[in-house]
Amino acid sequence: MRTLLAILCLLFLFPSCKTPEARRPVSIKSGSFIDESINRNKQLAAREESRIQKIIDKDTANSYITSEGGFWYFYNVKDTLSTRTPKFGDIVNFNYNVKDLNGNIIYTEKELDTxxxxxxxxxxxxxxxxxxxxxxxxxxxxxLFPSYQAYGYYGDDNKIGTNIPLRTTVTLHKITKESTTEN
Known part of the structure; x- marks a missing residue:
């Protein structure tokens, strides 16, 4: 009986001495999807920027400025005396409208209010x-905002769709300095 018990123990212990093997993935994924997405976004940005550049070239009445952020703008009304621009935390009051690059109104100033x-x-x-x-x-x-500076891929879930570059006219009425409390 003891020999039978010893043999059974050896039979159960012997397979458990095997080292574990790593499981292999069912499918192997490469970074090709991400690479394709990056290329699509670069091509989209290049097309939008080219379209904006054509608008700028045709508009000889205005002097456009290229921002560091990747959009273009010109002043309809410019203040040459003041130097104060809004800083982090300041409160601003403004009106704006939103159009597509063809000038079709998406949101009026009245719709957006102050x-x-x-x-x-x-x-x-x-x-x-x-x-x-x-x-x-x-x-x-x-x-003039390319879509990646505007509402991008998602739009605004209302009137602005996917990847729509925008033209926006903004009037900044007031800048109120951030209030700081001193103890």
């Missing part, structure tokens, strides 16, 4: 957030 915005503390699409920081109180500027 906006009170805390610089970099609230949600606003990237290009407009950066554009406001370039303006002074009393100025009006027109911005």
């Amino acid at each position: 906006i009170t915005y805390y610089i970099d503390k609230e949600e606003l699409f990237l290009g407009l957030r950066e554009g406001l920081k370039l303006m002074k109180a009393g100025e009006t500027a027109t911005f």
